[in-house]
Amino acid sequence: MKAQATSRGQRATMIEPIKVGVLGFGGLGQAAARVLAQKQQMRWVAAADHKGYACAAAGLAPDRAIATYQSQGSLGYLQEGTLSHSSIQDLIEQARVDGFFLALPNLPNTFMASVVRQFINSGWQGVLVDAMKRTSAVEQLLEMQADLAAAKITYLTGCGATPGLLTAAAALAAQSYAEILRIEITFGVGIANWEAYRATIREDIAHLPGYDVERARAMTDAEVAALLDQTNGLLALENMEHADDVLLELAGVCPRDRVTVGGVVDTRNPKKPLSTHVKVRGQTFEGKVSTHTFTLGDETSMAANVCGPAFGYLKAGVNLHRRGIYGLLSSAEVMPQFVQ
Numbered sequence: 001m002k003a004q005a006t007s008r009g010q011r012a013t014m015i016e017p018i019k020v021g022v023l024g025f026g027g028l029g030q031a032a033a034r035v036l037a038q039k040q041q042m043r044w045v046a047a048a049d050h051k052g053y054a055c056a057a058a059g060l061a062p063d064r065a066i067a068t069y070q071s072q073g074s075l076g077y078l079q080e081g082t083l084s085h086s087s088i089q090d091l092i093e094q095a096r097v098d099g100f101f102l103a104l105p106n107l108p109n110t111f112m113a114s115v116v117r118q119f120i121n122s123g124w125q126g127v128l129v130d131a132m133k134r135t136s137a138v139e140q141l142l143e144m145q146a147d148l149a150a151a152k153i154t155y156l157t158g159c160g161a162t163p164g165l166l167t168a169a170a171a172l173a174a175q176s177y178a179e180i181l182r183i184e185i186t187f188g189v190g191i192a193n194w195e196a197y198r199a200t201i202r203e204d205i206a207h208l209p210g211y212d213v214e215r216a217r218a219m220t221d222a223e224v225a226a227l228l229d230q231t232n233g234l235l236a237l238e239n240m241e242h243a244d245d246v247l248l249e250l251a252g253v254c255p256r257d258r259v260t261v262g263g264v265v266d267t268r269n270p271k272k273p274l275s276t277h278v279k280v281r282g283q284t285f286e287g288k289v290s291t292h293t294f295t296l297g298d299e300t301s302m303a304a305n306v307c308g309p310a311f312g313y314l315k316a317g318v319n320l321h322r323r324g325i326y327g328l329l330s331s332a333e334v335m336p337q338f339v340q
């Protein structure tokens with residue numbers, strides 16, 4: 001027979017859901033709210049967008065929040081909401097949250113680091129999880145390691161799909177080998193329209209030859225649409241500056257120059273243009289060279305492959321935080337924990 005919790009206190013700590021906030025309520029933020037609605041171990045209690053925020057200790061209703069955001073442009077119009085030009089700061093001060101998923105655009109490339117600085121300066125304590133993509137963006141956080149630890153924040157970086165699920169899979173697959181020769185991440189993303197994921201698409205455009213983050217950020221929606229018209233809605237990306245490399249290097253798996261990331265994004269079709277996978281090539285202790293391949297199911301969306309791991313890492317982060325482990329950690333160092 002399985003062990004049962006006996007004391008009321010024990011039962012309360014097991015049952016009390018983790019209170020979760022989501023910063024950014026675009027494509028990923030809205031998907032995050034939907035994912036959380038199916039979880040018993042987590043409760044979605046707070047969110048912020050560019051123009052406002054909402055919080056409710058009893059939980060927010062995803063359908064109503066999404067409908068309000070899509071029709072009026074901000075969560076601030078909800079009954080539980082407030083319109084604000086300093087929505088993140090206000091939410092940090094007001095919401096009682098165990099952990100936040102940062103589903104914000106990293107535009108400019110220093111934006112997320114500036115948000116993290118806000119958390120540190122505010123005296124807030126808890127868990128932060130991001131799905132940031134660029135190596136140079138993660139490097140800015142590395143410099144904040146000591147400040148995060150002193151602030152008693154447990155921060156997990158690179159916890160989406162790539163970096164995230166695929167980086168973690170690479171770190172796991174590496175265990176068969178004595179030396180890692182090459183890690184190749186290839187993603188296929190299909191979305192019905194680019195407007196549902198504006199920041200994701202702008203940040204991907206920034207990797208195209210002739211573009212950078214500032215140029216992509218400055219593009220109007222009409223200019224993005226015109227560029228996508230020229231490519232039939234497809235973005236083909238090679239040798240991207242993706243933080244999987246620095247995260248795997250820091251986790252001691254291999255030097256960063258052995259990690260490559262590329263992929264194809266179809267902005268006009270939810271069907272993936274190719275199967276997302278990671279290939280880990282290495283040499284075993286017997287001298288055999290081989291390749292492990294981990295492939296995601298084609299039916300799984302980008303949103304499922306980002307939000308699932310993000311909350312798995314948030315749960316792991318909450319357990320670390322409760323044990324007094326603070327500072328910066330990554331998807332390549334910590335195993336995500338499945339959220340029921």
Ligand code: NAD
Pocket residue numbers: 023024025026027028029048049050051087088103104105106131132133158159160161162163164196197198199200201203302306
């Ligand atoms: P989006 O453009 O759809 O939405 C962004 C949201 O952030 C909006 O709600 C906007 O109002 C809000 N916002 C912007 N500035 C703000 C501010 N100053 N204060 C408060 N809220 C603000 O974004 P998206 O397409 O969902 O992407 C979010 C991030 O996720 C991007 O940085 C993207 O690169 C990243 N991403 C990572 C992965 C991965 O696998 N690691 C995959 C997809 C996307």
